[in-house]
Amino acid sequence: MADLSINFNGIKSPNPFWLASAPPSNSGYQVQKAFEAGWGGAVWKTVGAPVMNVCNRYGTIDYKGRKIIGLNNVELISDRPLDVNLKEMRETKKNFPNHAVIASVMVESKKEAWQEIIKRIEDTGVDGFELNFGCPHGMSERGMGSAMGQVPEYTCMVTEWVMEVATKPVIVKLTPNVTDIVHPARAAVKANASAISLINTINSIMGVDLDTFEIRPNVGGKGGHGGYAGPAVKPIALHLLSSVASDEEVRKAGIPISGMGGVETWQDAVEFMLLGSTSVQVCTAVMHFGFRVVEDMIDGMSNWMDERGFKNCTDFIGASLPRISSFGDFDLGFQSVARIDHNKCIQCNLCFIACNDTAHQCIDLKDMKLTDEVKERLWPVVREEDCVGCALCASVCPVDDCITMTEIDTGRPHITWNQLIKEKPEVLQWDKMVEYREKNHIHIH
Amino acid sequence: MAEHYKPVKYKAWEMNLEERFQEVFPPLTEREAVLEANRCLYCYDAPCMVACPTHIDIPTFIRKISTGNVTGSARTIMEANLMGASCARVCPVQELCEGACVLEHDEKPIMIGRLQRYAMDYADEKKIKFFNKGKSLGKKVAVVGAGPAGLTCAGELAKMGFEVTCYERKMWPGGLSTYGIVVFREPVEVARAEAKKIEDLGVTMKTGVTIGEDIQFDQLLKDNDAVFVSIGLGSVPNMDIPGEDLEGVVDGLEFIEETKVKPLCDIKYGNRICVIGAGNTAIDCATIARRLGSERVTMIYRRSEAEMPAYHFEYQFALGEGVSFSFLTQPVEVLSNNGKVDGLKCVRMDLGEPDESGRRVAVPVPNSEFVVPCDMVIKAIGQLKHTPFIAKLGEYGIKTVKGYIAVDSKTNRTAHEKIFAGGDCIRSKGEASTVMATQDGKIAARAIYEQLTGNKIPEGTLKRSTDMTIEPAMEKGYALHEHKPRVHATAPTK
Numbered sequence: 001m002a003d004l005s006i007n008f009n010g011i012k013s014p015n016p017f018w019l020a021s022a023p024p025s026n027s028g029y030q031v032q033k034a035f036e037a038g039w040g041g042a043v044w045k046t047v048g049a050p051v052m053n054v055c056n057r058y059g060t061i062d063y064k065g066r067k068i069i070g071l072n073n074v075e076l077i078s079d080r081p082l083d084v085n086l087k088e089m090r091e092t093k094k095n096f097p098n099h100a101v102i103a104s105v106m107v108e109s110k111k112e113a114w115q116e117i118i119k120r121i122e123d124t125g126v127d128g129f130e131l132n133f134g135c136p137h138g139m140s141e142r143g144m145g146s147a148m149g150q151v152p153e154y155t156c157m158v159t160e161w162v163m164e165v166a167t168k169p170v171i172v173k174l175t176p177n178v179t180d181i182v183h184p185a186r187a188a189v190k191a192n193a194s195a196i197s198l199i200n201t202i203n204s205i206m207g208v209d210l211d212t213f214e215i216r217p218n219v220g221g222k223g224g225h226g227g228y229a230g231p232a233v234k235p236i237a238l239h240l241l242s243s244v245a246s247d248e249e250v251r252k253a254g255i256p257i258s259g260m261g262g263v264e265t266w267q268d269a270v271e272f273m274l275l276g277s278t279s280v281q282v283c284t285a286v287m288h289f290g291f292r293v294v295e296d297m298i299d300g301m302s303n304w305m306d307e308r309g310f311k312n313c314t315d316f317i318g319a320s321l322p323r324i325s326s327f328g329d330f331d332l333g334f335q336s337v338a339r340i341d342h343n344k345c346i347q348c349n350l351c352f353i354a355c356n357d358t359a360h361q362c363i364d365l366k367d368m369k370l371t372d373e374v375k376e377r378l379w380p381v382v383r384e385e386d387c388v389g390c391a392l393c394a395s396v397c398p399v400d401d402c403i404t405m406t407e408i409d410t411g412r413p414h415i416t417w418n419q420l421i422k423e424k425p426e427v428l429q430w431d432k433m434v435e436y437r438e439k440n441h442i443h444i445h
Numbered sequence: 446m447a448e449h450y451k452p453v454k455y456k457a458w459e460m461n462l463e464e465r466f467q468e469v470f471p472p473l474t475e476r477e478a479v480l481e482a483n484r485c486l487y488c489y490d491a492p493c494m495v496a497c498p499t500h501i502d503i504p505t506f507i508r509k510i511s512t513g514n515v516t517g518s519a520r521t522i523m524e525a526n527l528m529g530a531s532c533a534r535v536c537p538v539q540e541l542c543e544g545a546c547v548l549e550h551d552e553k554p555i556m557i558g559r560l561q562r563y564a565m566d567y568a569d570e571k572k573i574k575f576f577n578k579g580k581s582l583g584k585k586v587a588v589v590g591a592g593p594a595g596l597t598c599a600g601e602l603a604k605m606g607f608e609v610t611c612y613e614r615k616m617w618p619g620g621l622s623t624y625g626i627v628v629f630r631e632p633v634e635v636a637r638a639e640a641k642k643i644e645d646l647g648v649t650m651k652t653g654v655t656i657g658e659d660i661q662f663d664q665l666l667k668d669n670d671a672v673f674v675s676i677g678l679g680s681v682p683n684m685d686i687p688g689e690d691l692e693g694v695v696d697g698l699e700f701i702e703e704t705k706v707k708p709l710c711d712i713k714y715g716n717r718i719c720v721i722g723a724g725n726t727a728i729d730c731a732t733i734a735r736r737l738g739s740e741r742v743t744m745i746y747r748r749s750e751a752e753m754p755a756y757h758f759e760y761q762f763a764l765g766e767g768v769s770f771s772f773l774t775q776p777v778e779v780l781s782n783n784g785k786v787d788g789l790k791c792v793r794m795d796l797g798e799p800d801e802s803g804r805r806v807a808v809p810v811p812n813s814e815f816v817v818p819c820d821m822v823i824k825a826i827g828q829l830k831h832t833p834f835i836a837k838l839g840e841y842g843i844k845t846v847k848g849y850i851a852v853d854s855k856t857n858r859t860a861h862e863k864i865f866a867g868g869d870c871i872r873s874k875g876e877a878s879t880v881m882a883t884q885d886g887k888i889a890a891r892a893i894y895e896q897l898t899g900n901k902i903p904e905g906t907l908k909r910s911t912d913m914t915i916e917p918a919m920e921k922g923y924a925l926h927e928h929k930p931r932v933h934a935t936a937p938t939k
């Protein structure tokens with residue numbers, strides 16, 4: 001069986017699965033129960049400034065019969081006194097010395113306040129800190145959370161304060177509610193942070209009640225933005241993770257990343273790790289199903305690693321990062337076309353209508369005489385020479401492996417946009433572009 | 446040709462013989478399995494898991510199908526039930542896990558049995574071996590009878606490090622899974638592959654060996670540290686009516702066995718068949734006869750529909766197969782012409798007062814005799830116990846209940862310290878079924894381990910739901926989160 005243990009810049013964990021700083025890691029009872037279920041680590045629910053909570057705290061998006069593809073919350077950081085949290089952190093670490101216990105911290109923007117709380121927490125024996133620069137609701141209005149994370153200079157400054165006193169690894173948690181997440185990431189690197197984690201939740205309003213006009217979640221007739229999480233945010237998280245993980249300054253610093261945002265299964269976790277996460281953090285899946293989901297995460301990842309001959313997580317962490325590129329460096333000569341397997345096709349014609357109404361009109365409905373039926377229905381057939389290879393038809397097809405996007409050799413030059421405009425800057429004129437295409441037999445339908 | 450243009454053969458008369466004996470339910474496709482798995486709510490403390498006699502962690506194995514961890518899914522099943530492939534096919538799921546599903550009322554229950562089969566088939570196709578023989582404990586156990594109970598006990602013991610030898614009277618191991626379950630419910634290959642997995646754990650399989658003839662029971666007891674007796678039940682009893690010995694009167698179990706071991710085209714069947722009895726075996730005989738090609742199959746049962754012991758879904762299945770039922774009918778004589786079965790003379794019955802078991806007693810209606818014309822009679826009115834063998838066990842002080850071997854239900858140990866028993870031969874109450882037999886084997890394996898080693902069972906070896914209940918952390922002394930009663934800021938006004 002594969003070895004799932006990780007060393008996260010000094011924080012050791014029996015597996016890469018950590019509870020994210022959130023309601024599931026609110027108390028010693030919960031964190032220890034989670035460790036018993038198999039979680040490798042937990043980032044304690046943020047401790048710091050005194051708060052008062054409201055209700056309702058959660059709003060969800062259900063999708064066509066499936067519950068909670070997205071969940072938002074307006075819950076604040078821990079509303080239990082600091083002393084209680086510290087006592088339970090100490091107790092938890094004592095009972096589970098080999099698990100990762102990380103304290104998430106958030107206080108007002110004062111050097112003394114940060115340094116004092118860091119020292120007090122460190123005394124409990126926790127393995128590290130996570131600086132909550134991401135909470136997008138309630139705390140941000142008080143100048144904390146994402147209010148700090150949205151200004152790289154603040155991120156850098158506060159991290160430096162912490163680094164002055166912390167002897168344990170310090171993880172800076174980033175907010176996705178910025179234009180370009182690379183800047184706060186670089187600020188953390190500049191302040192010598194030990195690691196980065198992302199993403200915190202995304203600003204959101206979950207919905208409006210059509211009968212009462214109330215906002216969801218409804219807090220006594222009012223509502224406001226809350227932090228959005230759950231399976232629906234995974235693609236956003238993967239993008240932000242990959243941009244931080246492939247940033248030159250972050251890479252040079254050589255610090256690990258803890259990824260999160262929509263991780264529900266071991267497959268999700270593997271994707272995060274292929275894009276550079278050393279550990280993955282989970283909240284919504286646990287809030288939906290309980291701590292027990294980790295059993296399949298461990299089992300599934302371990303089986304996956306065994307099947308591929310990976311012995312350790314380091315064998316595949318970041319393995320997909322070299323594939324992260326940008327539009328200007330994509331191969332303009334790469335051509336794929338849709339091919340429909342008529343043995344599998346059930347003639348729902350969704351590919352036809354998607355292509356015909358919204359893409360490039362290159363699927364026809366044809367009489368194919370493929371069967372003995374007297375009144376055989378028409379079949380969708382791709383006009384390959386007109387197919388632009390957009391993959392919409394394959395995306396809407398309800399039958400597995402019925403429409404495949406197949407690479408073909410068109411003989412057109414394998415050149416990237418960046419190379420093209422360097423070699424032939426004239427193509428930036430429409431007439432020259434048309435000329436270039438014609439010369440290379442590139443016909444746009 | 447596109448799949449949906451291929452005619453679906455669901456009418457028996459459109460299928461050839463081989464097709465009619467394929468599994469009634471086709472395997473789920475990957476897509477079907479994933480969609481169905483995603484419909485599962487993943488309940489906590491799930492009633493399906495409680496309803497399963499072997500306490501398979503059903504929500505977990507289903508979740509693993511939904512996440513693409515089918516290997517892990519099969520492992521979860523096998524950890525609780527080494528007969529997972531058989532149980533997936535033959536369990537009366539409507540009465541057990543699926544009947545308990547919380548979606549039973551608002552939607553429809555999850556197809557737990559078919560999902561389990563999907564996971565087990567996957568593991569079989571990929572030839573994944575989940576368990577190995579345990580480190581030798583230097584102890585020997587003999588298992589008498591290699592049906593589901595015996596195989597499970599042997600397998601669990603081998604995992605723990607015992608030297609186990611299975612003695613089986615028949616040519617192949619598997620018991621009723623191999624010989625007694627209709628082939629369109631469980632193909633013989635599935636049962637044999639399952640037994641092979643037990644052999645692969647290092648269990649020695651001695652087939653074609655009858656205890657008392659080839660080896661004496663005394664010898665087994667002398668040579669082993671424990672013996673597990675799982676001899677099942679025997680043939681169908683006599684009806685004690687005239688004409689019972691005629692050619693054309695057959696034992697229902699033997700009739701089923703033929704379909705498992707012989708080429709289907711070599712099986713003799715009548716055109717008009719009377720099946721006597723209305724239990725699950727009787728239904729199997731009747732539906733097999735129909736699928737073989739018998740024109741008219743009538744089930745003869747002396748009580749009414751309400752008392753019939755067959756599962757309701759089996760009754761419905763038989764109706765769908767075109768089997769007729771003659772309730773409140775008692776056979777009194779098998780008639781013959783030239784030494785061959787020609788008809789079954791019956792008498793009409795009425796229901797009287799309930800007997801001790803609560804079932805209303807059937808009483809003959811005077812002068813109501815009539816003849817059902819038929820050329821074959823299949824008896825399926827229960828199974829005899831292996832009385833001589835059980836009598837032999839009596840010499841060791843083993844007691845019986847209603848002719849079944851008496852055991853302590855927590856350990857499945859008999860009155861003799863070294864002798865344990867399980868399966869149909871101890872089923873003095875409750876349903877005789879593969880899954881119950883499997884659990885018997887597990888219980889005995891655990892007890893044998895604990896008795897012979899003095900240790901408690903190693904964690905995770907034999908999972909049962911009761912073992913997996915998470916103790917409230919508070920009792921472990923590390924819960925510091927005090928729950929204070931919530932007090933309203935203002936007292937409620939009256």
